[in-house]
Structure formats: structure tokens, C-alpha cells
Amino acid sequence: MSLKLLICDAYTANGRAGIVGAGGSRAGDMFTRAVDIHRPDAEISVMTFDNDAPELPAPLESFDGVIWSGSNLTIHRRNALIDAQIEMAGALFDRGIPQFGCCYGLQLATVASGGAVEASPAGAEIGWARDVTLTGEGRAHDMYAGKAGRFDALCWHNDAVTRLPDDAVLLAGNAHSPVQAAILRRGGGEFWATQYHLEFDGAEVAALVGGFRESILKTGAMDHERIAQLVDEMNDLTKRAAEPAEAPPAFRPVIDPKERTAELGNWLARVERLTRS
Structure with a gap:
């Protein structure tokens, strides 16, 4: 039996349009491709939050698992749309439906389970999340089975988890963002999440950095030279991906x-194991 999955594209309509205009992909499409790498037979529905009363494609209980994307929203600047997402994540927790998320997904799970998220004390982390290092719990956890204990990842975030709930498990961090991955729990539910964007590849980051160049400059996170360098680095990743056997x-x-x-x-x-038990 194939898995029935819901992908929640947590961007606003304007946020999605901006990404597409920059040459990037919709979050729902990126995660659909990522799922397809591992479970090409999965039945996937994509849900968007164009208003604070979105229509579910099917009842929550009909899904085996739910995946949350990043977002252009800032979770510590609460509004009705963010509240609707927190409420939905909480309902999934309480029903024991497994959840997974990246970036905003981690932040959403943290807030929904009682933790805190604020503007990143170290500033924006754009392009590279360098030296993501697993904790002892991370090295032992199934989420990192087959993964190295230290690695680089792709990312883009301005906010960070500043306090995990008491029953959360910290799995990974780096010098910039002490919480790069965690397991969040509430009631009978569990949410696996990363701060970095595992759905990104070099081409996606190059498009976003180039397309949002002026926004990056306004934040002071990078100057013109560093932005150009980062785009070159991402284009190099795309070239190397064509011949992975030749890459270091x-x-x-x-x-x-x-x-x-x-x-x-x-x-x-x-x-899949849970659906069979």
C-alpha cells in the first residue's frame, strides 16, 4: 500500500509568486520531487495557505504523514494565517500523525509544542549551513541513519529556534544556529525537523539569491561581491551534480x-513502519 502524504506549502500566495518570479520552484513541487526520490509510489496532496481558513484536500486522519515547507512568514510576528498553521500542526500532533518539516517547519513545530523562535541572534544564514554537526542523540537517531556526523547543507533563514520545549530532542547544530535539527513532541505526536533546506539544490539557491539580491543587500547580510560569489558557488554545485562520481x-x-x-x-x-503496525 502506498503512503498517503500531505505537503503543506506554508508560503503566502505572494511569497510563492515571488519565488517563481525569481526562477525558483514552489515549495510543494520541491518536496514532491524529494519524496519521489525515496517513495515514487506515494500519493501526494499539496495544500496551500492563501488565507487563514484553507480547505483541506481530505480529512487529516486520511493522511499517513504531513510535510511542512519553509515560508516567507515570520512566526514570531503572529497573524491569523500563522495562527491557522500553528493550530493545524497542533491538531496533527494531538492526533499522532507523523510530521516532517524544514526551516519554517522546524520553527512552526517548536512554537506548536511550547518552544520559542526569534530573529536569529547571529543574523541571516544564507546559502550554506556549514559544519552541521550531529549531537550524540543525533548520531543514534533514525533520522540520520546513513548520514555523516558532520556535513554542509543548503539553507536560507532569518529566524532561529531560541528555546526548545523540555521534551524535544536536539539532533544537530552548527556555530551559526545551535538548533539545526530536532525532534519535537506533543501529546502522542512527533515532528522531525531540520533548520536547513534539504529540498534545495544548487540551482534553487542560485535562483533565489540572484532573484532576491536587493532584499539581501538591504539586510546587510551580504554585499554585492559575496552575493556574486555565492551564486557562482551554487552554479558550481549544479555542474558537479551532473557528474557526482567526479566530485570530492x-x-x-x-x-x-x-x-x-x-x-x-x-x-x-x-x-511506512507505523502504517504497517
């Missing part, structure tokens, strides 16, 4: 699709 081992966590999305693949394996 350090590049494989970001250019090999199966390794880059291993955390999601391990979550999907867990969801």
Missing part, C-alpha cells in the same frame, strides 16, 4: 539527491 566526498551531501534528502527518506521509512 565533501560535496556529496549537497549534490547527491538521495544523500541530501536522507533525513526525509528516513522519516518516510518510519511512516
Whole structure:
């Protein structure tokens, strides 16, 4: 029996349009491709939040698992749309439906389970999440089965988890963002999440950095020279991905699709086990 999955594209309509205008992909499409790497037979529905009363494609209980994307929303600047997403994540927690998320997904799960998210004390982390390092719990957890204990990942975030709930499990961090991955729990539910974007590849980051160049400059996170350098680095990743066997081992966590999305693949394996139990 194939898995029935719901992908929640947490961007606003304007946020999605901006990404597409920059040459990037919709979050729902990126995660659909990522799932397809590991479970090509999965039945996928994509849900968007164009208003604070979105229509579910099917009752929550009909899904084996739910995946949350990043977002252009800022979760500590609460509004009705964010409240609707927190309420939905909480309902999924309480029903024991497995959840997975990246970036905003981690932040959403943190808030829904009693933790805190604020503007990143270290500023924006754009392009590279360098030296993501697993904790002891991370090395032992199924989410990182087959993954190296330290690796680089692709990312883009301005906010960060500043306090995990008491029953959360910290799995990974780096010098910029102490919480790069965690397991969040509430009631009978569990949410596996990363701060970095495992659904991104070099081409997606190059499009976003180039397309949102002026926004990056306004934040002061990078100057013109660093932006141009980062775009070149991402284009180089795309070239290397065409011949992964020729790339140095350090590049494989970001250019090999199966390794880059291993955390999601391990979550999907867990969801499959739960559906069979």
C-alpha cells in the first residue's frame, strides 16, 4: 500500500509568486520531487495557505504523514494565517500523525509544542549551513541513519529556534544556529525537523539569491561581491551534480539527491513502519 502524504506549502500566495518570479520552484513541487526520490509510489496532496481558513484536500486522519515547507512568514510576528498553521500542526500532533518539516517547519513545530523562535541572534544564514554537526542523540537517531556526523547543507533563514520545549530532542547544530535539527513532541505526536533546506539544490539557491539580491543587500547580510560569489558557488554545485562520481566526498551531501534528502527518506521509512503496525 502506498503512503498517503500531505505537503503543506506554508508560503503566502505572494511569497510563492515571488519565488517563481525569481526562477525558483514552489515549495510543494520541491518536496514532491524529494519524496519521489525515496517513495515514487506515494500519493501526494499539496495544500496551500492563501488565507487563514484553507480547505483541506481530505480529512487529516486520511493522511499517513504531513510535510511542512519553509515560508516567507515570520512566526514570531503572529497573524491569523500563522495562527491557522500553528493550530493545524497542533491538531496533527494531538492526533499522532507523523510530521516532517524544514526551516519554517522546524520553527512552526517548536512554537506548536511550547518552544520559542526569534530573529536569529547571529543574523541571516544564507546559502550554506556549514559544519552541521550531529549531537550524540543525533548520531543514534533514525533520522540520520546513513548520514555523516558532520556535513554542509543548503539553507536560507532569518529566524532561529531560541528555546526548545523540555521534551524535544536536539539532533544537530552548527556555530551559526545551535538548533539545526530536532525532534519535537506533543501529546502522542512527533515532528522531525531540520533548520536547513534539504529540498534545495544548487540551482534553487542560485535562483533565489540572484532573484532576491536587493532584499539581501538591504539586510546587510551580504554585499554585492559575496552575493556574486555565492551564486557562482551554487552554479558550481549544479555542474558537479551532473557528474557526482567526479566530485570530492565533501560535496556529496549537497549534490547527491538521495544523500541530501536522507533525513526525509528516513522519516518516510518510519511512516511506512507505523502504517504497517
